[in-house]
Amino acid sequence: MLTEERLQTIQNMIERRKSASIQELVEELDISESTVRRDLTLLHQQGRISKVRGGAMACGSHYSAEDDPVSSRRDRNLEEKQAIARYAASLIRPHDFIFLDAGTTTEWIIDYLSERNVVFVTNALTHARKLSQMGYTTYIPGGEFKAATEAVVGEEAVESLRKYNFTKGFWGTNGVSPGGGFSTPDVKEAIMKKTAMEHCAERFVLCDSSKFSQYSCVKFGEIANAVIITTEFTKEILGDEFYDYETGGKIRLAAAAAALH
Numbered sequence: 001m002l003t004e005e006r007l008q009t010i011q012n013m014i015e016r017r018k019s020a021s022i023q024e025l026v027e028e029l030d031i032s033e034s035t036v037r038r039d040l041t042l043l044h045q046q047g048r049i050s051k052v053r054g055g056a057m058a059c060g061s062h063y064s065a066e067d068d069p070v071s072s073r074r075d076r077n078l079e080e081k082q083a084i085a086r087y088a089a090s091l092i093r094p095h096d097f098i099f100l101d102a103g104t105t106t107e108w109i110i111d112y113l114s115e116r117n118v119v120f121v122t123n124a125l126t127h128a129r130k131l132s133q134m135g136y137t138t139y140i141p142g143g144e145f146k147a148a149t150e151a152v153v154g155e156e157a158v159e160s161l162r163k164y165n166f167t168k169g170f171w172g173t174n175g176v177s178p179g180g181g182f183s184t185p186d187v188k189e190a191i192m193k194k195t196a197m198e199h200c201a202e203r204f205v206l207c208d209s210s211k212f213s214q215y216s217c218v219k220f221g222e223i224a225n226a227v228i229i230t231t232e233f234t235k236e237i238l239g240d241e242f243y244d245y246e247t248g249g250k251i252r253l254a255a256a257a258a259a260l261h
Helices: 003-017 022-029 035-044 078-090 104-111 125-133 155-161 188-197 254-260
Strands: 020-022 049-052 053-060 062-064 097-100 120-121 137-138 145-148 151-153 168-173 175-177 183-184 200-206 212-216 218-221 227-230 249-251
Touching: 003 020, 003 022, 003 035, 003 049, 003 053, 022 035, 022 053, 035 049, 053 183, 062 137, 078 104, 078 200, 078 227, 097 104, 104 125, 104 168, 104 183, 104 200, 120 125, 125 137, 145 188, 151 155, 151 188, 155 188, 168 188, 183 212, 188 200, 188 218
Parallel strands: 062 212, 097 120, 097 168, 120 137, 168 200, 200 227, 227 249
Antiparallel strands: 020 053, 049 053, 145 151, 175 183, 175 212, 183 218
């Protein structure tokens, strides 16, 4: 394959998926990692893609390297978050043992809870306080408190999660894309999310439409490993296999809750 042909192939792949990791490009094009890195640098210099840590994104996609404070995110895309959270809460059944991730969308789940015989583990102090005040048995992992996201993180918190086996879990995410998977800017939060996912039977990621084709520093899960709950979606964003939500795909539209249940 000629150099320009290879560059165009890489660009097309990234534009189609919105993002791609170095490893994905190595495997799909059957070329060396060093060649991929050189090609990405050249494409970036030519303004044809945006090179980021571990891969590249299509021009116009958004890359976040740090979390905005909770106070600045709480009212962002509020109606979407509420619809998503309401649907997520409807999935909770009696005797569920739930992991509830920190985040402004996951917090709204608490407002729509109807089942009473449920136990929660959460790494968000705000979530824990609200759940406890409502009478739910609630556990908090010990560890480091991160002010920006109001989440408990760190080695001690991760270790405490490993003793649990959750029936369901609900996570927030900063971005979701084929190459970047579910991602977040902070490595400690990513490890918490990833560990909880590994100990959970059913996994749901709450994702308003602004999160698609977004890319943060650290991947905490593959998009095939959890059901995405959202309000708006087109198959061009992630692919056909995620679009068929009514027949067992990996997308569920909160607006279609009545049809699905």
